[in-house]
Amino acid sequence: MVIDLRSDTVTHPTPAMREAMWKAEVGDDVFGEDTSVTKLEEKCAVLLGMEAAVFCPSGTMTNQIGINILTQPYDEVICYKGAHIYKYEGGGLAGNSLVSVRLIEGDRGRLNPADVTANLNSNDQHYPRTSVVALENTVVREAGSYY
Structure with a gap:
C-alpha cells in the first residue's frame, strides 16, 4: 500500500468508504435535512466544548x-x-x-x-x-x- 501525504486532495476513498457513502442518508443541509452533517457538527461541538460547530469541506x-x-x-x-x-x-x-x-x-x-x-x-x-x-x-x- 502506498500512502500519499502530499495533500488531502490526492486521497481516494476505499471501497468500504464508497459503500458507506452510497448507503448514507442524504438531505439538504440548508434546510437542516442532512442528518450526517448535523450529527457531525453536533459531535464536534460537544467534543470541543463549544455551543455549535460548522462543517467546512475544504x-x-x-x-x-x-x-x-x-x-x-x-x-x-x-x-x-x-x-x-x-x-x-x-x-x-x-x-x-x-x-x-x-x-x-x-x-x-x-x-x-x-x-x-x-x-x-x-x-x-x-x-x-x-x-x-x-x-x-x-x-x-x-x-x-x-x-
Whole structure:
C-alpha cells in the first residue's frame, strides 16, 4: 500500500468508504435535512466544548473563514513567504477579507518570534493594523517542518 501525504486532495476513498457513502442518508443541509452533517457538527461541538460547530469541506474554506473572523477589512496578516494561505488559495485573503499580507522569511517555513515582532505594525493610522500572525503546522512545502 502506498500512502500519499502530499495533500488531502490526492486521497481516494476505499471501497468500504464508497459503500458507506452510497448507503448514507442524504438531505439538504440548508434546510437542516442532512442528518450526517448535523450529527457531525453536533459531535464536534460537544467534543470541543463549544455551543455549535460548522462543517467546512475544504482546508481552503476553513482558512478563509478563520481569517475573515479574525480580521477587519484593511488589516494585515503576517505569514511565511511560502505559506499556503498566501501562495495556494487564489488571493483569497485580499478577495474574501480585504486584508493585505506581510511576508517574512523563516527557517524552513517556521517564523522566528523576533522577526514577527520586528514586522508588527505600530498604531500609526498610515499602516494597516496587524491583526493575525498565521502559522502553518506542518509546513508541507518545507519538507514537513513543524514548530
